[in-house]
Amino acid sequence: xxxxxxxxxxxxxxxxxxxxxxxxxxxxxxxxxxxxxxxxxxxxxxxxxxxxxxxxxxxxxxxxxxxxxxxxxxxxxxxxxxxxxxxxxxxxxxxxxxxxxxxxxxxxxxxxxxxxxxxxxxxxxxxxxxxxxxxxxxxxxxxxxxxxxxxxxxxxxxxxxxxxxxxxxxxxxxxxxxxxxxxxxxxxxxxxxxxxxxxxxxxxxxxxxxxxxxxxxxxxxxxxxxxxxxxxxxxxxxxxxxxxxxxxxxxxxx
Amino acid sequence: xxxxxxxxxxxxxxxxxxxxxxxxxxxxxxxxxxxxxxxxxxxxxxxxxxxxxxxxxxxxxxxxxxxxxxxxxxxxxxxxxxxxxxxxxxxxxxxxxxxxxxxxxxxxxxxxxxxxxxxxxxxxxxxxxxxxxxxxxxxxxxxxxxxxxxxxxxxxxxxxxxxxxxxxxxxxxxxxxxxxxxxxxxxxxxxxxxxxxxxxxxxxxxxxxxxxxxxxxxxxxxxxxxxxxxxxxxxxxxxxxxxxxxxxxxxxxxxxxxxxxx
Numbered sequence: 001x002x003x004x005x006x007x008x009x010x011x012x013x014x015x016x017x018x019x020x021x022x023x024x025x026x027x028x029x030x031x032x033x034x035x036x037x038x039x040x041x042x043x044x045x046x047x048x049x050x051x052x053x054x055x056x057x058x059x060x061x062x063x064x065x066x067x068x069x070x071x072x073x074x075x076x077x078x079x080x081x082x083x084x085x086x087x088x089x090x091x092x093x094x095x096x097x098x099x100x101x102x103x104x105x106x107x108x109x110x111x112x113x114x115x116x117x118x119x120x121x122x123x124x125x126x127x128x129x130x131x132x133x134x135x136x137x138x139x140x141x142x143x144x145x146x147x148x149x150x151x152x153x154x155x156x157x158x159x160x161x162x163x164x165x166x167x168x169x170x171x172x173x174x175x176x177x178x179x180x181x182x183x184x185x186x187x188x189x190x191x192x193x194x195x196x197x198x199x200x201x202x203x204x205x206x207x208x209x210x211x212x213x214x215x216x217x218x219x220x221x222x223x224x225x226x227x228x229x230x231x232x233x234x235x236x237x238x239x240x241x242x243x244x245x246x247x248x249x250x251x252x253x254x
Numbered sequence: 255x256x257x258x259x260x261x262x263x264x265x266x267x268x269x270x271x272x273x274x275x276x277x278x279x280x281x282x283x284x285x286x287x288x289x290x291x292x293x294x295x296x297x298x299x300x301x302x303x304x305x306x307x308x309x310x311x312x313x314x315x316x317x318x319x320x321x322x323x324x325x326x327x328x329x330x331x332x333x334x335x336x337x338x339x340x341x342x343x344x345x346x347x348x349x350x351x352x353x354x355x356x357x358x359x360x361x362x363x364x365x366x367x368x369x370x371x372x373x374x375x376x377x378x379x380x381x382x383x384x385x386x387x388x389x390x391x392x393x394x395x396x397x398x399x400x401x402x403x404x405x406x407x408x409x410x411x412x413x414x415x416x417x418x419x420x421x422x423x424x425x426x427x428x429x430x431x432x433x434x435x436x437x438x439x440x441x442x443x444x445x446x447x448x449x450x451x452x453x454x455x456x457x458x459x460x461x462x463x464x465x466x467x468x469x470x471x472x473x474x475x476x477x478x479x480x481x482x483x484x485x486x487x488x489x490x491x492x493x494x495x496x497x498x499x500x501x502x503x504x505x506x507x508x509x510x511x512x513x514x515x516x
Contacts, residue, residue: 156331
């Protein structure tokens with residue numbers, strides 16, 4: 001019952017959403033260049049299904065690679081900021097300032113610095129847009145570690161590294177995964193920014209753009225849905241990892 | 255004659271925005287080996303600073319903390335600590351929580367041996383059958399029992415406790431006093447207990463030290479002349495009641511010295 005509910009409820013929600021969408025388009029009598037209906041999408045997917053597979057894969061691997069870099073660098077930065085108040089005071093304004101820059105404006109800058117390196121630029125943008133929440137949450141998790149947690153090992157003469165490995169790191173995992181869920185969707189935005197603003201015929205963003213150029217509006221909507229599906233898949237991959245590594249943090253209700 | 259724990263003429267001050275804040279000024283404590291020393295005093299008088307000095311997490315500005323003939327200058331493996339917060343690692347089972355100090359102190363010890371030791375202690379404090387549970391599945395009192403096991407699992411020479419029963423309700427607290435008494439009978443260790451509870455200090459202590467208000471000095475030392483196998487009832491007998499009155503009076507004097515408390 002519980003398991004069935006976990007799958008059926010989200011599925012039902014999606015079906016209801018699609019029915020409502022279809023209904024709104026039908027009631028208003030919108031043509032597909034104004035708003036495509038869900039029933040327009042399967043033909044669009046079928047017509048370009050090989051493109052969806054190859055370009056979807058391009059988007060996916062570049063997003064995941066950027067995200068992986070963000071995890072490594074964000075965790076490292078978070079550790080530095082979590083353990084050193086000087087680093088925290090020095091880095092925060094820089095980080096916040098960098099994060100406040102709309103990343104779309106960085107696409108042409110990056111494209112000019114690394115001309116023609118499309119894969120590299122895309123991964124770089126996915127990374128740049130998604131490391132911030134990871135760094136901040138790891139930093140906060142480490143800097144708010146209660147002194148008693150440190151003291152139970154420090155009083156035995158344990159090294160700083162041992163305290164980090166046995167206590168600080170696992171204790172920060174729930175915050176880390178919370179940030180990773182935000183970072184996943186951000187990384188997708190980063191990948192698609194480059195694919196759309198600086199197109200090289202690669203990725204779902206380029207497919208979206210070609211739908212626009214060819215006035216194939218159902219294709220554009222189909223790309224958006226494909227992006228949403230990829231986002232959901234990656235998100236639940238993170239949830240699965242969280243269950244494995246930080247499942248202890250989840251309390252049964254009541 | 256030097257005691258097992260010998261704290262002599264200790265002065266300590268913290269740096270704050272408004273200059274130095276002296277917390278300890280003329281602290282003298284002597285605890286014999288195997289003895290149980292309870293420390294009471296007004297709020298904020300520097301009792302927790304005392305635990306950090308004895309555990310070697312901090313060094314005093316002046317004076318010396320001597321443990322087993324050696325000056326304490328850094329943390330050592332022969333100390334166990336328990337706090338008001340049981341500080342359970344939520345990602346570990348109760349058994350793994352208790353085994354934690356062994357991983358630091360005795361890295362060469364086999365897992366089976368560590369488990370046996372932790373299981374034995376958990377059974378002694380009445381947590382048999384809870385070894386595989388997560389801390390979040392246990393009550394506050396049970397978590398504190400597990401925390402006591404963790405503090406002594408590596409057979410420390412000295413157990414330092416900072417208000418370990420402070421957050422528990424009265425009946426649970428009295429249960430834990432008896433658990434503590436039984437642990438002491440089974441496992442020899444020297445103990446320093448920081449507490450706000452005078453009844454607790456008399457029930458558990460061999461001596462009770464009253465600290466003055468901040469900056470704290472040793473104001474009064476009471477020898478608790480009661481049998482080792484005490485029961486809670488003893489607290490209602492005239493001898494213990496007289497001690498409690500005496501301590502109460504000493505606390506009143508200690509508070510009086512720190513005028514801003516009233």
